[in-house]
Amino acid sequence: MINSLFRHPRSTINFYLNEYRLLNFMIVGGIGYIINMAIYYPLTLVFSSEVTFLGSHFYLPPFLISTYIATTANYFMNKAWTFKDKEKYSQSYLRYLSSCLTTVIGDIILLYIFVDFGHLRSILAAALAILIMFMSRYIIVKRWVWQDPRDNTEKEGGKEQDITSKKRL
Numbered sequence: 001m002i003n004s005l006f007r008h009p010r011s012t013i014n015f016y017l018n019e020y021r022l023l024n025f026m027i028v029g030g031i032g033y034i035i036n037m038a039i040y041y042p043l044t045l046v047f048s049s050e051v052t053f054l055g056s057h058f059y060l061p062p063f064l065i066s067t068y069i070a071t072t073a074n075y076f077m078n079k080a081w082t083f084k085d086k087e088k089y090s091q092s093y094l095r096y097l098s099s100c101l102t103t104v105i106g107d108i109i110l111l112y113i114f115v116d117f118g119h120l121r122s123i124l125a126a127a128l129a130i131l132i133m134f135m136s137r138y139i140i141v142k143r144w145v146w147q148d149p150r151d152n153t154e155k156e157g158g159k160e161q162d163i164t165s166k167k168r169l
Contacts, residue, residue: 024082025138028074033130036070040126059122063111064104071100083146096145103137 043062075096107129114125 021082021142022138025078025141026134028077028082029134029137031077032070032074033127035073036066036130037123037127039066039069041123044122059115059126060108060111063108063122063126067104067107071097071104078141078146083142096141099140099144100137102140103133106133106136 040062043065044059047058047062072093075093107126110129110132111122111125114120114128115122118125120128
């Protein structure tokens with residue numbers, strides 16, 4: 001089987017894209033990251049001259065706006081590609097947004113620490129915060145938004161049994 005994967009690069013790529021959702025999620029996340037940074041930078045220029053908070057530039061509102069737009073784009077890309085076979089188990093866009101809200105809180109905390117204590121530029125700090133929170137975002141989205149209830153347990157004769165998707169016919 002391994003030899004056949006290396007002989008046919010197209011089937012190898014399809015195998016990894018379909019078998020390992022993390023790779024798909026990383027690609028979608030990379031696109032979302034580019035969207036986020038492409039929107040965040042111009043917004044920081046606008047907000048830096050217009051908005052100050054406690055005597056310093058207020059860099060969090062642009063981050064929240066760009067993150068919301070990137071998260072929305074990621075939802076639709078993940079729905080169409082990463083979790084397309086689990087679309088019927090999707091719990092809606094609002095559930096996706098609320099799951100990402102938990103990681104955005106982590107992003108904001110890291111952004112604040114990197115800018116105010118690490119003295120990094122807000123653009124670099126935002127990029128690092130997003131990258132650091134990536135895996136937790138993947139785990140939350142995979143387990144809470146696109147969760148197939150049959151993946152964990154199935155009721156059989158009044159009992160719950162652990163059944164993985166590989167054991168099910």
